Amino acid sequence: MSLLEARDLSVSVSLDGQAVPVLRRLNLALEPGKVLGLVGESGAGKSMIGRTVAQLLPPGFSVTSGSLMFDGRDLVRMAPARRRGLLGRDIAFIPQEPLTALNPVLTIGAQMDEHFVHLGMTGRQERHARAVTALEAVHLPEAGDLLRRYPHQLSGGMCQRVLIAMAFASHPRLVVADEPTTALDVTIQAHIMELMAELQRRDGTAVLFITHDLRLAARICDDICVLYAGAVVEQGPARKVFGLPSHPYTRCLQLANPSMRGARRALYALPEQMPGLRALTGIAGCRFAPRCPVAADECRSLDPPLAGDGHKAACLRSELTASIDVGDARRPPAPHRGQKPLLEVAGLSKRFTSGSLFRRSATLAVRDVSFRIGAGEFVAVVGESGSGKSTLGRLLMGLESPSAGRIMLAGQDVTIGTEAARQHRIRMAQMVFQDPQSALNPRRRVGAIVTQALEAGGQRVSRDARERRAGELLAEMGLSPEMATRTPSQLSGGQRQRVNIARALCTVPKLLVADEIVSGLDVSVQAQMLTLLQRLRQELDFAMLFISHDLSVVRHLCDRVLVMYRGEIVEQGATEAVFAAPQHDYTRTLLAAVPAEL
């Protein structure tokens, strides 16, 4: 018998008094001791399934039909007190953001102790001993000391270990892990996944693994469920689903992921985005049809059932799925113009000091960094959080002042601090920030945002000129001109990131500093962005310093790569060469941590 089984499970949200389906007649089963991966773009309903398990749905959401059986009992119709008895005991959850999932004002010990009280342990000594054992099981050193600490004194990886220790402390039968490593560094991600696998084997736990990372899912899941718009479009053993996808959506997602091995190929940029909840109700037939490359007329009228034996797909034309492909993409030849480099950084250091007047401590965020970027060249900076990547970007933009070293931009020293140097830097270099949600002023219209650079330096630019420039920029970004009158909140995530990039390109800079601009985006939107950046590079001929933690994206986009570790550049070279034969231990660790090919 399956441990967890959804039978025709439907969840709806009430929008303006109208019930809009979020999950549609979902059927899935998780066997004891197995790992079931739920994959799909954001908004597909992955997390909603996890929430339905705990019956902690957001306000307005409710289960409208079907059942969710756990060990033969229906979680949906169970009395709340009884369900709460299961939570933390038989069913445990591992969260996405470990740093915020622990209460900041309670010690680790207090939170673990509370959990053991919930598990019915009465003796204080016994609980303490169990807490120490649990922390040791997740390979946290000095467990006794750790129990006295507060969450903010721990790193993200350590917090996640604590949460995993709590989750597995009761030897649960089911663990729901919702993007448990998304917020962590790649190297830590690998350790956390190993740890989960170890504990899962120890206890024979079944795991519901929710992720947007197909590569990670392929590595750790036994079975896969691909969700689109609240419905299962493909399910089956992971090997089969990723080995030979039956549904065009799975295939497109696969092709949107940059590869880590073999020849560099173009990315499949799924058009648009998954339709919003309301729009979905208006679609007859297959809900993927509007974005599907092999859709035919029949797809727009018939809702395809999930068909197949063992490996199922909901597609009328699944025989065409394998035909969807993208060609190899040659990297544009790296520019060797024999001129002076566009950017030349020599001996750059940044020291941050903190503490009181008498007990100052200094950290070298960037130490003695030297490199060059040629005109039109895309150079990546990779490294884990705290390695100084972002500080380097901020130093280049003059958002931080260097403690030592020099930055030459197009032959002029921009670290000398004169007004002329500042103006030169602004003309030559622009920055794109990571999170467009917070980088775009929510009270301004898109047209004004993208032409913001024209306000700089007291120059007078006529309203007409600004509107014209906004129109050009939006067209270049593949956005319609009507967008100019909207505010950022009226745009989708992908559109917002396009506006974010457009703003940096307004005055046609020669260097773009991009800090993690595709992380946090769905893989389809990420593919759109990467394709866009490559096109813009051809048209506008700018160089880019691309700060990223995602090595597959770097491999796809950048000519050269700088590897940073503890503020230093430990390795640099042509992307292919570095990835094929890494010289530094740290580079090898980084590369080894990326899950193998799909």
Next chain:
Amino acid sequence: MILLATLGRRLLVAVPILLVVSVLLFVALRVLPVDPAAMSMPPNATRDEIEGARRQMGLDRPLPEQYAIWLGHAVHGDFGRSIHLRRDVLPLIGQTLPGTIELAVCAMVVASVLGLAGGLLLFSLRGRAAEAVAETGTTLLMSIPEFLWALLFIFVFGVLLQAMPFTGRLDPGLERPVVTGFLLLDALLVGRVDVFRSAAVHLLLPAVALGLAFAPPIMRVLRSSLLDVYHEDYIRQARLRGVSETRILLRHALKNAILPTLTLMGVQFGFLFGGSLLVEVIYSYPGMGNLMVDAVRNADLPIIQLVGLTYCVVVLLINSLVDGLYLVLNPRLRKR
């Protein structure tokens, strides 16, 4: 350790602040169009006699020199003599400050208890029909100032029901024990239950009137910070571990939501101290407020000067105390 260091640093900063405030007070009081010398003389005094008094008081010297003299005396504990009462100023403050502190602290306790309980109630009503009623209720409460409560209480409990006394600090027949100056404490120290009861009853109406006026903002802030905290991941994660709702509210959410509330309460306590002035006058309560009102009426500059400084010291002390409490309650501020 870190707590002591913070408090120490706070007190160090307090010295320049007090100097600046004393200068401001000094200058402000000297530019007022009042002549303390003339007011201290009998009405039939001649111009020369007034001029002589001015010289004697040092009012004919330049302002910086006057300030230097005042400061020189002040650091030796001499804050001058009251012009009107013809007594040293410092003992006057010593006699009236404890009463005001007693009133303010009791009022703050009332405000805190009502504010926290009201905030929890408002929060627990979220999303229900009663929420709108409760919101209207707090808005109404918020718009009633302390002097209105004071007058209302006198009318209802003092005049209509005749259940409570509403003047002074003690029944007339009782003798006041003096140990620390804090009446409630002194009564307990000398073991006089009757005095304690009488003092407490006298304190009740002014303290509740003052506390009621300051409770509604605490309710509001606690409610909204609880709403914020309930969106945090750790609340959801606690639920997912099967922690009960009561425990989530009282142990997980309240401990976080209390922090912004505490900041507000610290600010409020300063205002409350100033707000006690009106209540003291209404209840003829012999505290610093009444002393101040009399001093202003008589242009008694030395008293006004010292009351102003005392007020500043109290606010600084409260701020340090709140900072200390913050350190205790918020481990994120205790850096290693």
